Amino acid sequence: MTDQLCNYLLAQIHSACALVTPSLMLGEYSPLFAGFCLEEEDPLTTPVCDLVPEFIGLEETFRDVIKSGQPFELPLINKAEHSYHCLVSPYDNPETPLLITFYNRTEFASLKQEILQQENEIRILKARLSAQSRNAASGLIGESPALQKIKRVVERLSDIKTTAILLQGETGTGKSTVARVLHYASASEKEPFIEINCAALPETLLESELFGAVKGAYTNALQDRTGLIEAADGGTLFLDEISELPLALQAKLLSFLETRRFRPLGSTREKSVDIRLIAATNKDLEKEVEKGRFREDLFFRLNIVPLRLPPLREMEEDVLLLADHFIRHFNIQFNKKIKGLAPAAKNKLLKHSWPGNVRELSNCMEQAMIFKDRGWLEADDLTLRRTTTETDFSLPAAGLNLEKLEKKLLLDALKRAGGNKTRAAALLGLSRDTIRYRLEKYKID
Amino acid sequence: MSPIKKKICLLGDVGVGKTSLIRRFVENIFDDSYLTTIGVKVSQKRISLTGEKDVLMMIWDVEGFNKPGVVSPNYFMGAAGAMVVCDLSRQESIENLEPVIRDFHRISNKGKIVLAGNKADLVGASHPGRLLFRETARQLELPFFETSALNGQNVAACFETLGRKIIDPS
Numbered sequence: 080m081t082d083q084l085c086n087y088l089l090a091q092i093h094s095a096c097a098l099v100t101p102s103l104m105l106g107e108y109s110p111l112f113a114g115f116c117l118e119e120e121d122p123l124t125t126p127v128c129d130l131v132p133e134f135i136g137l138e139e140t141f142r143d144v145i146k147s148g149q150p151f152e153l154p155l156i157n158k159a160e161h162s163y164h165c166l167v168s169p170y171d172n173p174e175t176p177l178l179i180t181f182y183n184r185t186e187f188a189s190l191k192q193e194i195l196q197q198e199n200e201i202r203i204l205k206a207r208l209s210a211q212s213r214n215a216a217s218g219l220i221g222e223s224p225a226l227q228k229i230k231r232v233v234e235r236l237s238d239i240k241t242t243a244i245l246l247q248g249e250t251g252t253g254k255s256t257v258a259r260v261l262h263y264a265s266a267s268e269k270e271p272f273i274e275i276n277c278a279a280l281p282e283t284l285l286e287s288e289l290f291g292a293v294k295g296a297y298t299n300a301l302q303d304r305t306g307l308i309e310a311a312d313g314g315t316l317f318l319d320e321i322s323e324l325p326l327a328l329q330a331k332l333l334s335f336l337e338t339r340r341f342r343p344l345g346s347t348r349e350k351s352v353d354i355r356l357i358a359a360t361n362k363d364l365e366k367e368v369e370k371g372r373f374r375e376d377l378f379f380r381l382n383i384v385p386l387r388l389p390p391l392r393e394m395e396e397d398v399l400l401l402a403d404h405f406i407r408h409f410n411i412q413f414n415k416k417i418k419g420l421a422p423a424a425k426n427k428l429l430k431h432s433w434p435g436n437v438r439e440l441s442n443c444m445e446q447a448m449i450f451k452d453r454g455w456l457e458a459d460d461l462t463l464r465r466t467t468t469e470t471d472f473s474l475p476a477a478g479l480n481l482e483k484l485e486k487k488l489l490l491d492a493l494k495r496a497g498g499n500k501t502r503a504a505a506l507l508g509l510s511r512d513t514i515r516y517r518l519e520k521y522k523i524d
Numbered sequence: 525m526s527p528i529k530k531k532i533c534l535l536g537d538v539g540v541g542k543t544s545l546i547r548r549f550v551e552n553i554f555d556d557s558y559l560t561t562i563g564v565k566v567s568q569k570r571i572s573l574t575g576e577k578d579v580l581m582m583i584w585d586v587e588g589f590n591k592p593g594v595v596s597p598n599y600f601m602g603a604a605g606a607m608v609v610c611d612l613s614r615q616e617s618i619e620n621l622e623p624v625i626r627d628f629h630r631i632s633n634k635g636k637i638v639l640a641g642n643k644a645d646l647v648g649a650s651h652p653g654r655l656l657f658r659e660t661a662r663q664l665e666l667p668f669f670e671t672s673a674l675n676g677q678n679v680a681a682c683f684e685t686l687g688r689k690i691i692d693p694s
Contacts, residue, residue, distance in 0.1 A: 129529060132566045135582045136531040136602025154596050155563025155587075162563060192562045199560045199590060203539040206614045220648070400648075407646060414556065 086110055093161060093183040098175035103127050103141055106175040115158065115181060127179070133165065144169055145176045155188055156181070162188035219253075219260055220404050221397030224497060225389035232386055233257065237264035243336060245321075245381040246359040248388030251438030254359035255319060257388060261357060262315040271314035273307045278323035286328055287344045290335075296345025308341060312352040321358035321381070322367050326374065333377045356381075391433040391440060393495050398428050401437060405444035406456070416453040423458035431463050439464065486521045489514070493523070527570055527578035530690050531602050535595075535624050536609035537617040538588025541642040544673035545609065546585050549683050554674050561587045564599055571687050579687050589624055597631045604690045605636035607682060612641045612653040612670065621660055636689040639668040640682050645675055 089095060089109045097108035103126045116122050116130045128134045128141065133156055144151050150168035157163075163181040170178035219230055236244060244261065246254040255274065262272045280288055287296070291306025308316060318324070324332065335341045336356065340349045358381050367373035391398060399420065406417050420428070433439055447460045488507065496502035504514040518524075534542040543561055547553055550569045565585045572578050586599050600606070606628050610617040618641070625637060641657040654670065661668035667689070669682040 132568060132582050133564075134602075135529045136604060138602075140601050151598065151601075152596075153564070153598055157561075157563055157565040188562050192560065195562065195590070196560045199538040199588065200558065202590060203558075203614070206616050404648070 082107075093185075094163070094181055096178065096180045097127070098170060098172070099127050099141070099177035099179060100175055101145065101173075103138060103177075105130070112179075112181070141167060141177060155184060155191075157188070161185045219257070220401050221394055222400065223389075223394040223397045225393050226397055229257065229386065229388065232384075233260055233264065236261055236384060236386075239384075240355045242383050243356045243358065243381050245364070245383075245385045246357065246388060247364070247385060248359075248361065249390045249436055250361045251436030252388040252390055253437050254361075254388055255317070257386070258315070258317040258319075258357045258359065262317075262355070271311050272317065273311040273314065274317040274319065275307055276319045278320040282325040282328070285325070286331070289328070290331065290341050290343050292344035293346045296343070300345065303343075306341075306343060308335065308354065309343075309350060309352055311354045313354070315355045315357060318356065318358045320360060322360040322362040322364060322373055326372075329374045329377045333374065333380055336377075336380050391436045396429070398431075398433070398440060399425055401440055402428055402444055405441055406448070409445055409448040413448055415448055415451070417448055417451060418453075418455050421455040421457045424456050424461055427458045427461055427463065435464065482521075485517070486523070489517060489521060489523060525577065527580040528691070529580045529582060530604040530687075531582045531584060532686060532690070533584040533586050533600055533603045533606040533628065534609060535586055535606050535628060536588065537611070537614070537620050537624075538590045540588070540609045540611040540614070540617050541673050542588070542609050543585050545607070545640065545642060545671060545679055545682075546583050548673045548676055548679045550583070552676075554676075556674065561585055563587055569683070571684060573684065573688055573691060576688075576691050579691060581683070581687060583683075589620065589627075595627070597627065600628050600631040600635070603628075603632045603635050605638075605686050606632075607638050607640050607686055609640045609642050610657060611643050612651065612657055613643055613646045615653060615656060618653060618656050618660055622664065625664070625666075636686060637666050638682055638686045638689065639664070639666050640678075641668065641670045642673060644670040644677055645672040 086109045090111055093111070095109050095111035095115060097112045098106040100106050105122050105127055108122070113122065115133075117125075117132060120130050122130060126138075128136070128138045133153060134141070140151055143149070144167050148169045150166055152167070153165040155162050156165055161183055162185045164184045166178075166180045166182065168178050168180070170176055219226060219233065236242075246257055248254055258274070259272060262270075275288065277285065287300075287304060287306065289306050289308055291309055292300050292304045294300055294302050318332075331341070339353065340351045342349050364373055364378050364382070368375045368378050391401075402420055402425075406419060409415065410417055428440075435442070443461055443463060444456075446462055447456050451460055489503070492503040492506040493500070496506060500514055500518070501511050504511050507514065509517070534546060536542055538560060539558060543559075543565075544554060544556075546567050547555070550567045564587065567583045567585065568580060569583060570578055570580045584599060584603070587595060589595055606625075608621055608624050608628070610621050612618070621639060628635060628637070639657075639661050641654070641661075644654075647653050657668065657670070667685055669678040669685070671678045671682055673679060
């Protein structure tokens with residue numbers, strides 16, 4: 080009756096117990112204990128440390144419990160949708176000196192799970208972000224000579240914090256990415272990286288945004304406002320589209336770059352900060368200087384270390400490495416299982432001229448992966464912008480100088496092919512002999 | 525013939541993919557939703573090693589080491605070996621390999637160890653995580669595998685190597 084009641088109570092709380100002999104064989108056990116045993120083993124003839132998966136290898140430990148009288152426990156063992164706390168304790172009976180109990184702790188485990196799930200998710204995300212910052216240089220993906228050159232310069236510049244850096248390149252070439260790489264390659268995670276697009280704000284707002292303002296400096300300036308230069312103290316200020324900075328502000332920025340001191344709008348007090356300034360533009364700043372739209376002195380101040388980012392069309396097969404990177408990225412973001420690019424898709428990407436550069440490639444891959452869940456991306460999955468081809472070309476209204484154009488095309492092709500005449504010929508759809516003839520014609524060495 | 529039963533533990537930082545490696549090895553499935561493991565779960569897998577008796581591996585999926593000392597050392601008692609796992613995309617999980625191994629060896633000083641640098645599918649060939657993992661494994665003089673529970677890369681090889689080391693310590 081007592082055994083029956085005991086078994087009933089244990090079953091009610093979904094728990095189990097067993098008594099074990101000195102030779103570690105099962106003595107008595109409650110019905111639910113059988114659920115903890117390996118199905119293929121006989122509970123009556125198999126030692127308990129061969130019978131219960133969780134006890135494999137624990138013979139010595141069990142003997143120690145009998146010998147020392149100290150219990151042994153295994154907290155939170157998950158089995159068939161339940162969680163148990165296993166306690167192996169001495170039992171005051173020479174024939175069965177060991178008592179094994181599996182207490183049901185499912186409710187406790189569920190609560191712990193709820194708390195830790197969120198905590199761990201945050202921890203993992205933070206660690207991944209931090210790793211991304213530390214591994215910023217690996218954000219520059221590609222093996223082409225053009226990119227290797229950029230990587231070398233970035234490595235050199237990462238330790239030099241005081242000199243302003245000017246990034247030039249077509250739109251979408253990754254100027255913002257390179258600015259971040261430069262910042263994270265040398266800065267600790269706590270040092271700020273502040274980015275502002277000079278074309279995005281009207282002139283009136285830009286000054287207070289950059290330099291800050293004191294209360295009453297202008298209508299609605301109801302309190303002191305910290306500018307981005309001050310916010311970037313100790314870190315990096317990245318001024319994108321610097322060519323759009325109004326001339327008046329260019330003078331103020333130049334003064335700041337030379338003295339590292341500035342005066343917030345409406346203030347009589349100067350402030351001093353220690354920042355690295357990175358500026359970027361997709362325009363030819365020298366031409367902007369010639370046209371009087373950009374101050375020459377500021378240009379020289381910024382142009383100490385110019386870095387030209389190559390367009391994607393000059394990065395040869397890097398386009399495929401970048402595409403693979405975006406596939407990995409969007410697989411995680413969209414929870415997809417895309418394996419990669421099919422050969423025809425690779426061909427399509429390699430043939431495209433990428434006027435929008437890496438940004439265009441990223442958009443192209445994102446679009447393709449929105450509509451596909453798994454397998455390989457085929458050529459038809461990739462939608463590319465229609466770009467001007469040789470047959471679309473029409474004579475400008477003012478006419479052109481054919482020889483000059485031909486010479487320029489030859490020089491461009493040679494440059495893109497890294498001086499390799501065979502590859503340059505292929506880019507222009509010419510044979511090697513034809514290109515040689517034309518190069519001689521224009522005295523191009 | 526009944527197999528030799530051996531206990532092995534999968535240890536490592538939280539979220540490195542220990543549960544996913546076991547599911548890939550035991551059930552050949554992968555699910556990328558993340559559910560943190562609380563306590564332990566024991567799975568079984570019988571493996572045949574050439575020229576050896578079959579081994580029935582009792583694979584302990586031990587909850588992640590989110591901070592030192594939180595995982596019960598009793599989980600390591602009686603283990604013949606451990607696979608210590610890190611996430612190649614998370615540097616701190618690689619840096620934590622050594623303390624985890626130390627905790628394990630404190631309880632099971634003869635336990636064999638292999639290292640698994642998981643989530644190899646997430647990192648490029650020259651990712652700093654790969655280089656740090658290889659360097660760490662060389663310094664610790666332990667066998668190591670770059671694994672992916674997602675595509676199965678090196679998963680079976682990693683478990684089988686541990687199985688061999690347990691059966692034939694030489």
